[in-house]
Amino acid sequence: MGHVNNAHYLKWVQDAVVAHWQNIAPPQAVAEHLWVALKHEITYRKPAFLDDQVIATVMLEKVHGARAFYETIIRRGEDVLAEVKSSWCCLNAETLRPARLAEDITRRFFGN
DSSP, X not given: OOBOOHHHHHHHHHHHHHHHHHHHSOHHHHHHEEEEEEEEEEEEOSOOBTTOOOEEEEEEEEEETTEEEEEEEEEEXXXXXXXXXXXXXXXXXXXXXXXXOOHHHXXXXXXX
16 A cells, blocks of 8 residues: 555654663663563554654653553654554563663653
8 A cells, every 4th residue: 555564663663762761861771771562552643655754752651660651653744643652661681570760760751
């Protein structure tokens, strides 16, 4: 049908969420933690096409234990292409076990 495969949306979300983490978390926390996606719920609004320039805007909604809940809006210009709710699990990079983030780290994401 000429539009991109659904996997493109998931890659855009993953790239945006990881970049959000890497841009806000302190370098030591970035080095000590990994993120894995647990769930994505995508509401498609308009199709994206192969050469489209898209912007993914990320908002961390909450952190609960080792889980983080994000909303990502994917746009092409002013058009909303998709709205994505996703949950992620924080892992200790060494043990690969779920890891809670320290409160001082999570505060950085909420401006407190």
